[in-house]
Ligand SMILES: Nc1ncnc2c1ncn2[C@@H]1O[C@H](COP(=O)(O)OP(=O)(O)O)[C@@H](O)[C@H]1O
């Protein structure tokens with residue numbers, strides 16, 4: 001395997017979002033869950049996205065796991081490694097984007113890292129270093145209410161500067177508009193000033209193509225799927241892609257029962273759960289009862305067992321911000337989050353034991369807990385369900401499954417029904 005591109009992603013939904021983008025751009029891409037064990041055979045690929053559940057763990061652990069993934073990718077020929085972060089820069093001032101970026105930049109021996117979470121396809125743009133979600137700044141978007149890392153500052157030069165050990169500069173839109181050479185020159189100037197990272201403006205895909213051309217010969221960058229698009233298009237232009245890589249078949253139908261799990265509390269997911277109530281049985285978990293010791297997992301599996309033969313079910317813990325804050329006030333942010341993730345993961349295991357082979361999961365941390373509990377190790381990319389959300393087929397599992405790991409903020413109101421229609 002001699003990779004054209006290696007990527008280390010800080011959550012599983014973000015990894016599949018990026019893998020989807022790279023595949024559509026013409027790179028045969030595989031998503032692995034963690035670093036594959038020694039000797040593990042993988043299909044030929046132009047790019048590998050190593051998915052870690054490292055966004056919300058202690059920074060030193062995130063750094064260690066990311067370093068291991070980077071080394072694995074370099075050993076398989078990846079000349080450029082991109083650290084994939086959330087398009088809404090999900091992180092806290094304690095990290096983990098800054099500490100992981102600093103460590104991987106040092107590993108690469110790079111003087112400076114270009115950083116941009118812009119992803120126009122899903123309405124993420126960066127202007128004068130400020131991240132916009134649709135038409136509003138990040139700190140005025142629903143991300144201000146994220147259960148684990150509420151985003152309260154849209155200025156990413158400030159946000160990353162609080163997380164990184166090095167000063168952070170800006171590559172503004174006027175520089176990007178002047179082309180790849182101007183971007184590369186600006187990067188060098190900022191490095192000469194002692195900056196270790198530079199937030200790059202990007203509003204359109206064409207800006208990301210410029211950024212991709214500017215840094216493809218570098219060893220390291222940080223971004224969301226938009227930067228992945230720019231890098232992929234630069235690599236394909238250099239002949240590093242594969243014909244018909246896009247839409248790699250998910251193979252024969254896997255059949256079996258289908259189910260949906262939602263742990264995301266994003267505005268998009270709340271709307272999707274409400275819409276799903278019109279087309280399938282939905283059980284809304286009561287996290288307060290869960291945290292009080294009730295066997296909510298058994299209750300959910302009983303609900304599912306009675307209904308799976310007739311069609312898909314949805315089991316959701318998703319709740320609006322005020323309810324999330326109330327639960328967190330009583331039990332703590334991490335305790336509440338981890339308990340609910342663990343419960344949804346246990347429900348997923350029970351569903352698979354009851355014949356579910358097609359599973360839709362909403363939420364990044366939630367997807368990480370579910371996939372780890374199911375012991376899944378790698379995915380092949382199928383067709384796109386919604387921007388940033390592909391159908392995934394398990395690789396290396398005796399009985400294949402189809403999954404959709406939906407980033408909380410992605411997809412339209414009809415997402416669950418649309419996903420199930422595409423997962424046969
Ligand atoms: N009703 C709830 N109250 C509090 N926290 C919740 C609730 N439901 C889910 N959570 C937690 O909120 C977090 C959602 O994160 P995640 O799954 O990454 O979703 P997103 O993709 O929207 O960020 C998880 O830790 C999950 O356990």
Ligand SMILES: O=C(O)[C@H](O)C(=O)COP(=O)(O)O
Nearest residue numbers: 013014017086087364407408
């Ligand atoms: O928004 C993105 O770039 C990714 O899809 C992502 O990282 C989303 O994270 P989430 O926790 O699933 O919202």
